[in-house]
Amino acid sequence: MRVSGQSRKERTLAQRVRHHRGALFTGVAEGLPIFVGYFPVAVAFGLLAKSAALSFGEAGLFSALVFAGASQFIAVNLLASGVGIGSIIVTTFLINSRHLLLSTAVAARLHGTRRLFPMAAFGVTDETFAIATTRSEPYGTPYLMGLNTTAWLGWLSGTLAGFLAGGFMPSKLQAALGILLYVMFLGILMPQVRKDLRVLAVAGLSGVIHWALRATGWLPDGWALVCAILVSVALIDGLKGRSRKA
Amino acid sequence: MIRPEILLLVLGMTLVTYLPRLIPFVFLKADRIPERWRSLLGHIPHAALGALLIPGCINGVAGNPVASVAGIAAAGLVLWFKPNILLAMVAAVVAALSFIEG
Structure with missing residues (x-):
């Protein structure tokens, strides 16, 4: 036993x-x-x-x-x-x-x-x-x-x-x-974009916001990144919420 | 040889880098996060990658935006047809090299 x-x-x-x-x-x-x-x-x-x-x-x-x-x-x-x-x-x-x-x-x-x-x-x-x-x-x-x-x-x-x-x-x-570092980022993102085009919207929006923030130089670099991520995710989520209600 | 003031600097940097990494692991339980928050968190990586690529990739090859964009474009072309990051890396370096003088 x-x-x-x-x-x-x-x-x-x-x-x-x-x-x-x-x-x-x-x-x-x-x-x-x-x-x-x-x-x-x-x-x-x-x-x-x-x-x-x-x-x-x-x-x-x-x-x-x-x-x-x-x-x-x-x-x-x-x-x-x-x-x-x-x-x-x-x-x-x-x-x-x-x-x-x-x-x-x-x-x-x-x-x-x-x-x-x-x-x-x-x-x-x-x-x-x-x-x-x-x-x-x-x-x-x-x-x-x-x-x-x-x-x-x-x-x-x-x-x-x-x-x-x-x-x-x-x-x-x-x-x-x-x-190479950027090829790696793109390599991670691309399969996601092919699956769902909204990924492109989030990534593109975040990139544009980040670019704008860096250009103005208002924020230290690390914070510009944080800010771009949060704002773009919140905006996309808000749009999604509105289209769900409509 | 490691000087004491450099050791102090590295330990201080390690602490302020490790704590933000650690805290969510300690205080978060995956199955207790509401669905809506999980979907929001799911979008964070895509936003982060977008922000890391734009505008940074212009300076992938330092001081040579043409070579940088050529490299990224070559990688994008490869990745569109084949999700193979290593292959895309080879294509990008070859493309970038052809735009670097000297």
Whole structure:
């Protein structure tokens, strides 16, 4: 009795492990385009860090712990121009507070062990969020960890590679690789647009608002992004509500 | 070598970046979010991608808007027929390279 009970338990455990491993690999596979998109941008960050007289370890520490592209570029720029640590941290907060929005959307569709949530939350970026939240099925923590870790490895390895070997890359190729980040954004968006043209309306509206806000320079860059997202989503939702009533 | 003031800066930046990432995970339960809010949240990624693309993609190749637009257009063409991001990346880099002098 006891033996058969144990083997049943083991079987379900083995099945569970296999299931989680599958989800983890799905996450890794879907993270590969992010790895490729991050790598050259991270190379650029590594180059910048070196030119700002940071050490190899310091550059790696930035990418490993902060793991937020735009704010890292801005921080190193400010550091190089002699701005104090306190104001750099406040600026970072303004730029990265948009993660509240991203994490809310990611967490809304997440199922699984709450114990692992703090680790999964660490890897939320514009890109991992975009991949995860545009999936047709909900996902668990193993999927999210696979996705986030792959993206994180691309960011960290690109930073270190840029610091070490960026000087060897032909500058022409280095310049061209900057386009990859945007190809990744487009690659995530396009299948959604083909499924539902309203996606194009939301994305286009948000882009135009963002462009206008950046052109006026009223808001810091991070806030312009947050503002564009909120206003466009609210406008589209309002239009939808009105057409439903009519 | 890691200088103490840089360590302090990185730890401070990590904290103010991690907290906004963490808070929704701790205080949110997926099945308790009303349907209307879920549909709103579903639109956020599309809006975010649009805002990240416009106007940023003009500077994909720094200081060369023509190469940037050529690269993005090539990628868009590939993606319209085949949802393969890696293939689109190759097309974009080839197209951008042909517009970069030197």
